[in-house]
Amino acid sequence: MVARLLSTLLVLHSISVLLPSSCCRKKEPKLPVLQLHTNDSLPADLQVTVGLPAGRNKSYSYTSPSAHGALSVTLTACTSPIFWSFGPDNTTMLHTHSMDTYHVPSPSQGVYTLTLLAPESATLAHIYISTERGGPQALQSAKFSKVRLLKRQKGKRLTVKWNPSLVDPQGTDYCLVVGTKPPVGSLCAAQQDPALAVACVGRKTHHTITGLKHSQKYYFSVFAINNQSNFTYPYGTISSVFDGRFRHTSLKDGKATFANLKKLDGKAVFRYKVVNATESLDLFVIPCGGAIDIEVTLKNATVVPPKRVKSFGRITIKNPVQFARYYIKIYALNREELKKTSGVEIYATTRFPTKIPLPNMPQTLKVTEYKGLTTCDSVTVAWMAAPGQKSAHYCLSATEGKIREMEDYRMPNQCGLESRLKKSVDFAVKFCTDEKNYKEPVVYKTINQLKPGRNYIIQVTVKKPKGKTLSYDLLQVHTKPSCRRKQE
Incomplete structure (x- = not known):
């Protein structure tokens, strides 16, 4: 009978390796060795x-x-x-x-x-x-361990996290047991219960579970295995009723709201209620590092179809329905984009857009070099002026170096931009200019005091009076290698 029990454990071990559980991501388990002790004498400090x-x-x-x-x-x-x-x-x-x-x-x-x-x-x-x-x-140290749950909105997922063991953390592995009934007291008992899912994750202190059902209560038990002594012991447990509903964030008129897209698996939903009769609803969207897609719906009907926003976006909805709730859906589901982004910042208002602390940006944020005017120590650049503002405070900077090959890296991270610019000390040249009542659609400026034959990254920023700073796209330039003609 005992041999049959051990055989059952080995079969369940094989099944857990070959077939992923309905609620657990497929993993290669590292289950503790279950070899029978055949000696009548017992060792010390070894399970x-x-x-x-x-x-x-x-x-x-x-x-x-x-x-x-x-x-x-x-x-x-x-x-x-x-x-x-x-x-x-x-x-x-x-x-x-x-x-x-x-x-x-x-x-x-x-x-x-x-x-x-x-x-x-x-x-x-x-x-x-x-x-x-x-x-x-x-x-004894397991009494101080903490098991936490982090909901993942994509794919009905939940991440279980715990602290590393205070005793021999480098030599301790972990197994997570998941089930819909109260937890068992030992890992070997869990291994023999086909209703439980066992995922052994090595030294990792987190595991993500998929396929969870809404309104179902789940029990999560962590077991620790010391590799030196083979001692296997309960490390912590937690239970939760899984809420599979997708939650939204309410927007307040004219107030900035930030969402961490990485924690939300690349998807965030905002809701804005139109209180007063108005001519327009303005949305200002600032991706923090990587491009995002935005879509606006009303009662499951699309108001603004999916649109890519790379650096800064403004969306105007004409004649919004009074008392209606508009849903603004933000996506950054591309893994590469999600790696680059820290989140998204959004403003919504039905009042005067001038109340928003952001400068009014043009349709295109491209900065252009006039190559015919480039010399060994200067470049001349141009950009579209910030429209509809009585005055604008522009700053230009040149930093020696090259932009990465990928085009998307020309988009600066707009979030926390002003703070980063203040801390940066590697500018080769930096100067600012105030343009009041600027009527021309294009601004031209020459950046001097550069070095011959060097690569520079040019950044143009604009600041709203008593407001925030936003950046145009970055520009790569190269000064001429020789000043001979200039001297002649």
């Missing part, structure tokens, strides 16, 4: 696994080399309760359903006998004799 037949005592011995120090035994019952005793005289009888630790009051030198009885059915058991003061330190 062993034994097989117990039903209704028959089995005894093992441990020789304590010293009368000083600490001594305890931790017993884990896998599938059936166990009666047991440990000591020179076996006078104290214990009863274990999952895991218990017995501390010898006054350890003495000599032989201790461990007697085990599984009265109901055959089972496997883990035995761990510890000489650490207070019992296994790993088991």
Whole structure:
């Protein structure tokens, strides 16, 4: 019967490797070794696994080399309760359903006998004799572990996180057990329950679970395995009713709202309610690092079809419906884009757009070089003026270097731009200019004091008075290698 139990464990181990659970991402498990201990004597500070037949005592011995120090035994019952005793005289009888630790009051030198009885059915058991003061330190430190849940909105996912073990963190692996019934007390019990999903993740301290059902309660149990001692112990547990609904963020008129797209798996939904009768609803969208797609809907009808926003976007909805709720859906589902972005910042208003602290940007943010005017120490650039503003504060900077090959890297990260510009000290040249009542659609400026034959990244920014700073696209330029003609 014991051999059959061990065989069942090995079969379940193989199934867990070959077939992913309905609620767990496919992983290559590193389950603890379950080799049966065939010796009648027990080692110290090393977990062993034994097989117990039903209704028959089995005894093992441990020789304590010293009368000083600490001594305890931790017993884990896998599938059936166990009666047991440990000591020179076996006078104290214990009863274990999952895991218990017995501390010898006054350890003495000599032989201790461990007697085990599984009265109901055959089972496997883990035995761990510890000489650490207070019992296994790993088991004591597990009391301070914290298991946390992080909801992932895409694909009905949930990420379980926990702190690394305080005892031998580099030599500790973890297994996560997921089920819809109260957790079992041992990993070996979970391995034999086909209703539970077991995912062993090595030294990682997080695991993402997929395919969860809305309104279903799930139990998550983390078990730790010390690779040196093979000691396997409960590390933490948490339960939660999974809420699979997609939640939105409400926008307040004229107030900036930020969403971390990485934590939201690249998708965020904002809601804005039109309170007053108005001629337009203006949306200002600022991607933080990578391009995003935006779509606006009203009662499941598309108001603004999906549109790509790379650096800055303004969307105007004419004659919005009073008291209606508009949903602004932001997507950054491309993995490469999601790596570059930290999130998205959005403003919504039905009042005067001038109340928004952002400069009014033109349709195109491209900065152009007039190559015919480029010299060994200067370049002349032009850009579309910020429209509809009485005055605009432009700053130009030249930084020595090259833009990455990918075109998208020409888009600067608009979020926190002003703070980064203040901290930066690697500008070769930087100057600012105020343009008041600028009527020309294009602004021209020459950047001087550059070095011959060098690559520069040109950045043009515009600041709204008493407001924020936004950037035009970056421009790559190269000064002429020689100043000979200029001197002639």
